[in-house]
Amino acid sequence: TAAAAAASSAPPVPASGGAAAASRVSGVAPAEVSGAALKELLGQLTAALLATGAEPSLRVGGQLGAHHRILGRLASTQPLLSGYQGALLEHALSLPHERHELxxxxxxAEFREHSLERYDELADVLLASLHERLAPNDRLWTKLLLQMPRLPRTVLELLRSDVASAASPRLTLGLTTLRDLALQRDAWRPACLELLLELCTAGSAPLRAPSIRLVVSMAAGEGVAQAAAVDQIAARAHSHAAEELEAALAAEEEEEAARRLPLYLALCNRSPSMLAALLAGFDGASAAAQATVQELLPGLLLHLPMEAVTEVLLAQLRGEPDASPPLAAASPLPLLALHVLADRATAVGGTVPAALTAGVLGLVSRLGPHGGAYAVPLLPFLDESQSVAVLPALLRLDKGDLTEALAALAHAEPPPLAPRALLLQLHLLKPEDGERGVPLKALIDAVQACINEREVFTRAELTAALEEVVQLDPLPLLTMRTIIQTMVNWPDAATAVMGLLRTLLEREVWATKLWGGYVRCCSMAMPLSRELFYAMPPAQLEAALASHPDVKQKLVAHARAERGAVPTAALGVLGL
Known part of the structure; x- marks a missing residue:
C-alpha cells in the first residue's frame, strides 16, 4: 500500500533509473532490504514502469517480465477498481501488444490472493476493456483468453455478441476463438461447442457455413493434440447432427429443413456411413424435407468416395441393418444417388464400382416391378450379358421410364448392346402373364422406342436386325409389327423389306400367328409386293384377297395387262 502511494506521488523516473531500480530489486535479497528501502524501491519501480520510454530498457535488460509480476502483485493489494488499478489498466491498454503480460x-496475482468473486469481477473489467480496445481481427484477444487463469462467465456473452451476425466485423475472430477455447480449455469446451453447434443451424447461411466448417474440422481432430478432446467434440457434434436430422426430416417448411440439414451432410463427408440414416429416414420425411434433401444431396455425393457410397446404398437396398427394411418400391433418394454417381463417372470418362453394378443387378429381381428403375442409371456401365439379363426388369417400367432406359443403352459410348443386338434381344423375349412376366404392351413400346431413335437405329441397323429375326424359330410375335414400322419409318427400305417378306413366305408364314400381319404388310407395299401375292399358295392367296378386295382389284388389272407374268394358280384365284 505504501509503495502504491509512493508510486502515485513520486516524480517520473528516467528510463535509466527504471532499469537501475529493476537491477537493484532483482539483485538484492529481501532480507537485505529494510522496509523503508523496499517501499522506496517499489515506488521508483512503479513510476519507472508507468513512465514513457522505460519499457525498452527494461526489456533489453531482461527485467520487464519480473517487473510486470511485481506490478501485478502490487495492484492486487489495492481495493478493487481503485484509482491505482484504473491507472494501471489504462497504462496496459494504451499499448496492449507490448503490455498484455502485465x-x-x-x-x-488476483487469482492467487483473492476470492473467485473478486477475481471474476476484476477479470470481467479487464477483458471487456481489452475487447473494446482491440481491433476486430486482433488475435491477442484469443491469446489472452487462453492464458488467463480463469474466465468469468460474462466472456461467453462477449463471444456471443461477436458471432451474432454474419455482418459482424468480429465474426471470423469470434468463431476461431470459440474453436480454440473448446480445444484448449477443458472447462469451456461444452459451452463453446454448444454455441458453435447453435450457429451451425442459424438462420443466416453465411453464418452457418463457417461454423459448420469449424465443427467438422474439430470433430475430425484437425490440429488437435488431445485425443480425449477430439472424442468429446466428435461425440457431441454427431449426436447434435443426428438430432437436427430428425428435426429436419419432420420440418414442414423447406427453409427449416435447409437450415438443419447442412451440418449432418457435412459430417457425412467425413463419415459416409452416416448416409444410412438419411436414406432410411427419407421415405417417412415430410414433402418439404424430401425436396430439400434431393436438392442438397448431389453436392455431397460428388465428393464422397464411390466405394463408400456403394457400401451404404447396397446395405440400404438389401435392408441392412434389420431395423431398416428393404425397399419394396423405387425410393427417390437411392435412385438419385445412383444417377449422381453415374453422371459423376461419365463426366470423367470413368466407370462406377463393379460392386455397385453387380449388387444392384442382384437385387433387381427381388425388388419386384420397380427393380428395373435402380438399374437404369447403371445401364451405360453394364456388359453385354448384364444388359440382356436386365431387359425383362426394364420392361416392367412405365412407358416413359422404359423409353429413357432404352435411350441410355442405345446412346452409351460404347453401347453394351449394339443396336441390332438390342432389337434382336427384345424380339427374343416372350410375353408372359403374371407380375414377373414381360407385358406384350411393354414389348411393343420398347421396340417402337428403339425405332424412333433414328440416329442410332438406322435403316441399316433395322434391316440387319430383322434379317436375323426372320430366321428365328419360332418366329417372334412382334416380327411383322417391326417390319411394318420399319417400312413406315424408312420408305427407302422397301427393297430390303421385300427380301424379308420373301424369306417369311419361304418359311410358310401362313402357318403361324403372323399371317394376318404379313398380308397387311404386303397390301401396304403394293405394287412392290405383287410377286409375293402371286407366290402364295392358292388357298392362302384366296383368303388374303378376300380380306383385302382393293388388292384383288389391283392384281386383276395387272394380270390382265401382263397375263404371261402371272402364275397359272394365281390367275385361277383371280378368276382369269
Missing part, C-alpha cells in the same frame, strides 16, 4: 501477471 494484465496476465495482475490477473494471476
Amino acid at each position: 494484465l496476465l501477471a495482475w490477473a494471476y
Whole structure:
C-alpha cells in the first residue's frame, strides 16, 4: 500500500533509473532490504514502469517480465477498481501488444490472493476493456483468453455478441476463438461447442457455413493434440447432427429443413456411413424435407468416395441393418444417388464400382416391378450379358421410364448392346402373364422406342436386325409389327423389306400367328409386293384377297395387262 502511494506521488523516473531500480530489486535479497528501502524501491519501480520510454530498457535488460509480476502483485493489494488499478489498466491498454503480460501477471496475482468473486469481477473489467480496445481481427484477444487463469462467465456473452451476425466485423475472430477455447480449455469446451453447434443451424447461411466448417474440422481432430478432446467434440457434434436430422426430416417448411440439414451432410463427408440414416429416414420425411434433401444431396455425393457410397446404398437396398427394411418400391433418394454417381463417372470418362453394378443387378429381381428403375442409371456401365439379363426388369417400367432406359443403352459410348443386338434381344423375349412376366404392351413400346431413335437405329441397323429375326424359330410375335414400322419409318427400305417378306413366305408364314400381319404388310407395299401375292399358295392367296378386295382389284388389272407374268394358280384365284 505504501509503495502504491509512493508510486502515485513520486516524480517520473528516467528510463535509466527504471532499469537501475529493476537491477537493484532483482539483485538484492529481501532480507537485505529494510522496509523503508523496499517501499522506496517499489515506488521508483512503479513510476519507472508507468513512465514513457522505460519499457525498452527494461526489456533489453531482461527485467520487464519480473517487473510486470511485481506490478501485478502490487495492484492486487489495492481495493478493487481503485484509482491505482484504473491507472494501471489504462497504462496496459494504451499499448496492449507490448503490455498484455502485465494484465496476465495482475490477473494471476488476483487469482492467487483473492476470492473467485473478486477475481471474476476484476477479470470481467479487464477483458471487456481489452475487447473494446482491440481491433476486430486482433488475435491477442484469443491469446489472452487462453492464458488467463480463469474466465468469468460474462466472456461467453462477449463471444456471443461477436458471432451474432454474419455482418459482424468480429465474426471470423469470434468463431476461431470459440474453436480454440473448446480445444484448449477443458472447462469451456461444452459451452463453446454448444454455441458453435447453435450457429451451425442459424438462420443466416453465411453464418452457418463457417461454423459448420469449424465443427467438422474439430470433430475430425484437425490440429488437435488431445485425443480425449477430439472424442468429446466428435461425440457431441454427431449426436447434435443426428438430432437436427430428425428435426429436419419432420420440418414442414423447406427453409427449416435447409437450415438443419447442412451440418449432418457435412459430417457425412467425413463419415459416409452416416448416409444410412438419411436414406432410411427419407421415405417417412415430410414433402418439404424430401425436396430439400434431393436438392442438397448431389453436392455431397460428388465428393464422397464411390466405394463408400456403394457400401451404404447396397446395405440400404438389401435392408441392412434389420431395423431398416428393404425397399419394396423405387425410393427417390437411392435412385438419385445412383444417377449422381453415374453422371459423376461419365463426366470423367470413368466407370462406377463393379460392386455397385453387380449388387444392384442382384437385387433387381427381388425388388419386384420397380427393380428395373435402380438399374437404369447403371445401364451405360453394364456388359453385354448384364444388359440382356436386365431387359425383362426394364420392361416392367412405365412407358416413359422404359423409353429413357432404352435411350441410355442405345446412346452409351460404347453401347453394351449394339443396336441390332438390342432389337434382336427384345424380339427374343416372350410375353408372359403374371407380375414377373414381360407385358406384350411393354414389348411393343420398347421396340417402337428403339425405332424412333433414328440416329442410332438406322435403316441399316433395322434391316440387319430383322434379317436375323426372320430366321428365328419360332418366329417372334412382334416380327411383322417391326417390319411394318420399319417400312413406315424408312420408305427407302422397301427393297430390303421385300427380301424379308420373301424369306417369311419361304418359311410358310401362313402357318403361324403372323399371317394376318404379313398380308397387311404386303397390301401396304403394293405394287412392290405383287410377286409375293402371286407366290402364295392358292388357298392362302384366296383368303388374303378376300380380306383385302382393293388388292384383288389391283392384281386383276395387272394380270390382265401382263397375263404371261402371272402364275397359272394365281390367275385361277383371280378368276382369269
